[in-house]
Amino acid sequence: MRIVDVAAFYTPFGGGVKTYIERKLLAGPAAGHEIIVIAPGPGYRVEDRGPGARIVYLKDPQFPLDRRYHYFRDVETLHATLDQLAPDIVEASSPWRSARFVGEWPGKAPRALIMHADPMSAYAYRWFDPIASRPVIDRAFGMFWRHLQRMDQLFDGAITTGEDQTNRLLAGGMTRVITNPMGVQPGIFSPAYRDEGLRARLLARCALDPSATLLLGAGRHGPEKRWPMVIEAVTAAGVHAPVGLIIAGDGRDQARVVAAAAENPHVHLISPISDRHEVARLFASCDALIHGCEAEVFCTVGGEARAAGLPLIMPDRGGAADHARLADGWLYASADPRSAAKAILDFIAAPREAVRARALEHARNVRTIDEHFADLFAYYEKLVANPVVDRSRPPVG
Incomplete structure (x- = not known):
C-alpha cells in the first residue's frame, strides 16, 4: 500500500508525533508498504528517508503559539499534492482543520483519523472539572463534538491508542472508532x-x-x-x-x-x-x-x-x-x-x-510499537479492500 500521512503536528524539532512518525517511516517499508508524510513547513521540499519512505513539506505559515510548528492553510495545494501522490489510504493525524481538509479531499482513497491528541482532556476537562460535571462541559463544547461527528461521516475509521478515549468518542456520537494500543520501542527498556x-x-x-x-x-x-x-x-x-x-x-x-x-x-x-x-x-x-x-x-x-x-x-x-x-x-x-x-x-x-x-x-x-504498526497496516488493508464511506455520493451532514 501507499500510505500518506497528513501530519499537521510533525516538526523536525522533536515531540511525540515526530517519534511516532520516525518509527513508522521504518516499519512501513519493512512490511512492504510505502510511507509518505505530508507536513507543513517553511517551504516546499522533499526529504528522502530511504526506499519507500519520504517526507513532503508544503509551504505554510508558522503556528503563532509555538514557532517550531507550522500549520496547513493552503488547502488547494494540499489537495493537489494528494492527487499527485495517488495514495491507497490517507491518514490525518490531528483532529483539527487538517482533518477537515483531508476529509473533504475529493479523491477516492479511504482515510483514517488518528487521534494522537485528546483535546477535551488536555484542556476542557482539566480547566472545568473542578466546577462542572462532564456532561455540562461536553454541552458547553458541543461545537467540538459536532466537528468530530462530521469527521466520523468523512472518514472510514478513527483510531485511538486507549480504551478510555475510544469509549468517550463513541459516547460523543462517533461510530467508527477502534482502539489500537501503541507500544514501546523494542530492545531499549529492561x-x-x-x-x-x-x-x-x-x-x-x-x-x-x-x-x-x-x-x-x-x-x-x-x-x-x-x-x-x-x-x-x-x-x-x-x-x-x-x-x-x-x-x-x-x-x-x-x-x-x-x-x-x-x-x-x-x-x-x-x-x-x-x-x-x-x-x-x-x-x-x-x-x-x-x-x-x-x-x-x-x-x-x-x-x-x-x-x-x-x-x-x-x-x-x-x-x-x-x-x-x-x-x-x-x-x-x-x-x-x-x-x-x-x-x-x-x-x-x-x-x-x-x-x-x-x-x-x-x-x-x-506491547511494542512494531506490534502497533503491524495491526495498523492490517486494518488499513481491510479498509482499502472494503472502504466504509461511499465516495460516489456526497457525505451526509
Missing part, C-alpha cells in the same frame, strides 16, 4: 538495567538513604502534566514514610515545577536525558513510576516504565490508567493530591518482593 548504585546516588540527591522509596516522574513540564500536584502528593506521603522523587524533564511550565519542588529537599529535578540507554537505566533503577497527567491518549512513559519492570502509580483516567490496570498498579483520583498521597503510601506498604516479582512478570508482556 529490568536488567537496574543499578543499585545509581539508585543510592539518586536517593542521596533527595537527602535520603537507600532504605527510602525512590519514585520517578518523567515528562515534559506542561500544565496538563500536573507536576506540582505530584510533588504535593509526595510531600504529604513523606510525612508518614521516607520517600524521594526524581523528575526528569523540562518545558514551559518549568518555573512552577521548580517553585513547587523548592520547599521539599526530597524532590530532585534533572534535565531530560537524550541517551535512550541511560533513560532505560534510570527507569529500571527506581522503585515506581508516578504520573500526574490524565489527558494522554497512550502515555508512552507508562509503557516504558512497565517494560523496565517498574510498578505504576497513576491517575484513574486516560492512557496512564490503562497502563496501571494492565500492570496491577495503583490508581488515584485524577488531579487529587490527597488521593495520590494515599496511593503512594499503599504502594510503600505493599510487600516489596511480591510487588517486584509481579512487575518483572508484567515487563515480559509489554
Whole structure:
C-alpha cells in the first residue's frame, strides 16, 4: 500500500508525533508498504528517508503559539499534492482543520483519523472539572463534538491508542472508532538495567538513604502534566514514610515545577536525558513510576516504565490508567493530591518482593510499537479492500 500521512503536528524539532512518525517511516517499508508524510513547513521540499519512505513539506505559515510548528492553510495545494501522490489510504493525524481538509479531499482513497491528541482532556476537562460535571462541559463544547461527528461521516475509521478515549468518542456520537494500543520501542527498556548504585546516588540527591522509596516522574513540564500536584502528593506521603522523587524533564511550565519542588529537599529535578540507554537505566533503577497527567491518549512513559519492570502509580483516567490496570498498579483520583498521597503510601506498604516479582512478570508482556504498526497496516488493508464511506455520493451532514 501507499500510505500518506497528513501530519499537521510533525516538526523536525522533536515531540511525540515526530517519534511516532520516525518509527513508522521504518516499519512501513519493512512490511512492504510505502510511507509518505505530508507536513507543513517553511517551504516546499522533499526529504528522502530511504526506499519507500519520504517526507513532503508544503509551504505554510508558522503556528503563532509555538514557532517550531507550522500549520496547513493552503488547502488547494494540499489537495493537489494528494492527487499527485495517488495514495491507497490517507491518514490525518490531528483532529483539527487538517482533518477537515483531508476529509473533504475529493479523491477516492479511504482515510483514517488518528487521534494522537485528546483535546477535551488536555484542556476542557482539566480547566472545568473542578466546577462542572462532564456532561455540562461536553454541552458547553458541543461545537467540538459536532466537528468530530462530521469527521466520523468523512472518514472510514478513527483510531485511538486507549480504551478510555475510544469509549468517550463513541459516547460523543462517533461510530467508527477502534482502539489500537501503541507500544514501546523494542530492545531499549529492561529490568536488567537496574543499578543499585545509581539508585543510592539518586536517593542521596533527595537527602535520603537507600532504605527510602525512590519514585520517578518523567515528562515534559506542561500544565496538563500536573507536576506540582505530584510533588504535593509526595510531600504529604513523606510525612508518614521516607520517600524521594526524581523528575526528569523540562518545558514551559518549568518555573512552577521548580517553585513547587523548592520547599521539599526530597524532590530532585534533572534535565531530560537524550541517551535512550541511560533513560532505560534510570527507569529500571527506581522503585515506581508516578504520573500526574490524565489527558494522554497512550502515555508512552507508562509503557516504558512497565517494560523496565517498574510498578505504576497513576491517575484513574486516560492512557496512564490503562497502563496501571494492565500492570496491577495503583490508581488515584485524577488531579487529587490527597488521593495520590494515599496511593503512594499503599504502594510503600505493599510487600516489596511480591510487588517486584509481579512487575518483572508484567515487563515480559509489554506491547511494542512494531506490534502497533503491524495491526495498523492490517486494518488499513481491510479498509482499502472494503472502504466504509461511499465516495460516489456526497457525505451526509
